[in-house]
Amino acid sequence: MKIALVGTTRIMGNRIAREALTRDHQLTATVRKPARLSPSHRDLTVVTGDVLAAAGVAFAVIRPRPSVMMQSAARLAARPK
Numbered sequence: 143m144k145i146a147l148v149g150t151t152r153i154m155g156n157r158i159a160r161e162a163l164t165r166d167h168q169l170t171a172t173v174r175k176p177a178r179l180s181p182s183h184r185d186l187t188v189v190t191g192d193v194l195a196a197a198g199v200a201f202a203v204i205r206p207r208p209s210v211m212m213q214s215a216a217r218l219a220a221r222p223k
Contacts, residue, residue, distance in 0.1 A: 146170045148193045151178040159186070 145162050149155040150171035156179075162169050163183045170187045173179050179188060 144168045144170070146172070148172045151175060 145167050147155060147159055150159050151173050159169055163185055168185045172189045172191050174192055176188050176190050
């Protein structure tokens with residue numbers, strides 16, 4: 143299955159990513175800071191972007207055409223604009 147995940151470097155997002163990759167799913171992770179995401183995996187595609195910027199999320203969704211889009215970015219409401 144192809145999965146697009148936003149918030150991959152957060153605690154829950156990281157757990158979801160590891161589980162998805164363990165189950166041989168193809169994962170596209172949208173992150174603001176790719177250095178915080180490790181290790182690399184053959185089924186992991188990292189897209190650098192901000193969930194508040196439509197272009198970052200659109201790139202993660204349009205190209206891989208995921209079956210599932212997941213969001214684990216819990217602090218969206220708390221981020222200053």
